[in-house]
Amino acid sequence: MSNNKILIVDDEPKNLKILRIRLKDVYEIEEAATGEEALEKIETFEPALVLLDIMMPGIDGYEVTKRIKTNPKTQNCKVVLLSGKALLEEKLEGYKAGAEDYITKPFNGEELLAKIKVFIKLFNLEDRLERMNEDLEEEIKARTELLLKNERMAYVGMQAGEIVHNLKNPLSIIFGYLGHLKKKHPEITEIEKLEKASNKLLDIIKSIMTSLNRDIQNEMVDLSMNQIVEDELRFLESIDKQYKSWIKTDLNFQSQGMFKGSSTHISQIVGNLIKNSVEAMKPCEKRILSISTYDAMNRVFVEVADTGPGIPKEEIEKVFEPLFTTKTGEDGGVVGTGLGLSYCKKMVEAYGGEIKLESELGVGTKISFYLPLSKDQA
Ligand SMILES: Nc1ncnc2c1ncn2[C@@H]1O[C@H](COP(=O)(O)OP(=O)(O)OP(=O)(O)O)[C@@H](O)[C@H]1O
Ligand SMILES: [Mg+2]
Structure with a gap:
């Protein structure tokens, strides 16, 4: 209306x-x-x-x-x-x-009416735009929640993969002993039943591993690291326009067609680092979020640096641990999940890359990571 x-x-x-x-x-x-x-x-x-x-x-x-x-x-x-x-x-x-x-x-009556018409129309257009903006903000909120949920699911998935993978070790010991027992006591027929059950367990483990791996491999596509960074920054700006003035970029990734990955994974890595820097800088006077990308030695490098408060030496070791967070709400309750950086580290390493953190109190924090470029085309 x-x-x-x-x-x-x-x-x-x-x-x-x-x-x-x-x-x-x-x-x-x-x-x-x-x-x-x-x-x-x-x-x-x-x-x-x-x-x-x-x-x-x-x-x-x-x-x-x-x-x-x-x-x-x-x-x-x-x-x-x-x-x-x-x-x-x-x-x-x-x-x-x-x-x-x-x-x-x-x-002049006609002129007045004409002007009124224009301004009433303008008001209503702006009003509609504002409401559309509000809807968009709602959508962004929903998307953020979904991303967080996906991130948790991905983390749970990775943990599950690790657990399942680790089950193979004790199982191989069981197989070893069963073979040994069978030779020594061929009269014990139950050993064969135990072997069958263990084989079944191994099949289950293998099929879970295959489906977890397939999930990752199926999503691998050609990516541009600059595009991912820009998309994440645009997403950040859409949450609050003030962030635009904090951002400094130097995007030099050039290996188009040589960097393969799942855009969900890489966006979440970059998005987590940006989110941490922005959250860290909120109480600071000087707020510069510098992001650079470049490639060298068949690798793509990304650096996310901020002018936040920095991390105390004794905490630097812990930040990549799952569930480590210092983020508390006004009532003292924990608001961070502490999964962001542990997700980044696990994911970067799953891609065959490395992530490292440098931080100085009162100066800021820089996190850099690299991922390998695809070997066949590089
Ligand atoms: N850029 C940064 N500057 C200062 N401290 C940081 C920075 N990045 C991470 N940290 C510290 O590392 C901790 C762990 O970060 P992580 O991203 O894993 O979890 P979180 O940010 O606390 O929670 P979530 O990511 O779920 O919101 C943070 O609570 C914070 O103390
Ligand atoms: Mg975080």
Whole structure:
């Protein structure tokens, strides 16, 4: 539903009447005779447009405009100033106060209607855009939650892979002893049953390993590290525009077609590092997030550096451990999962790369990692 409401403000009842007669058939009209009254009514009436006389007793039109434009509740409302003044300086003062336009009295009725139409349309378009933005923010929130969930699932998957892999060791010992026992005591027929059951267990382990590996391998595609970094930064900016001013990039990855991976994995690695740096820098005065990519020695390198508070020496060892977090909420409860960096390390290593962290208290933290480029094409 579009907003069709206009507040007309003039201390001359005659002028209010003329405007009301002209507009009432098309628009919903409310009137105010002073600046004070206008400011009260605008909050309850919530018009799309205010037609505002400049010269009024009490607060004048310029001041009313300023207050409308500095109040977050009313600042989207369009303001058209109406006045007998026609001097350029006075018009400029109106624009400076934040008014959208200026009409000199006596006005031409057609021109006034045409302008009103434009500003009502503009208000409604902006309003729609704002609502779309809000929807987008909701969607981003949902996506963030999903990413976090996927990250946890991926972590659980990796842990499961490791556990299953580790089951093979004790199983091979069982096989060894069973073979030995069978030779020594061929009369014990139960040994064969034990062997069969153990073989079944081995089949289960192998099939779980194959499906876990297939999940990773099936997703391997050609990736551009610059693109991944840019996408993650765009995602960051969409959460809050202020981050844009923190970011410094130097993206030199050039081995297009030579870097293969799953975009989910690599985006999560880069995204986790960016998220950590941004969170670390929040309380700092100087906030620079520097990200660089380059390739050398058949590897792609990525560095994420921040000017955050740095990490105490005794914690540097622990940050890659699963569940290590220092992030607490206002009530002292833990808000971080402590899975971000352990995920990054496991993933980077699963790709055959390495990750390292350098940090200095009061200076900042730099995390760099590399991943191998594909050998066949490199
Ligand atoms: N750039 C950084 N600057 C300062 N401290 C950091 C930085 N990156 C990580 N840390 C420290 O390492 C800890 C572990 O990081 P990790 O990403 O694993 O988990 P988290 O960020 O605490 O939680 P989550 O990633 O789930 O939000 C953090 O709690 C923080 O203390
Ligand atoms: Mg983190």
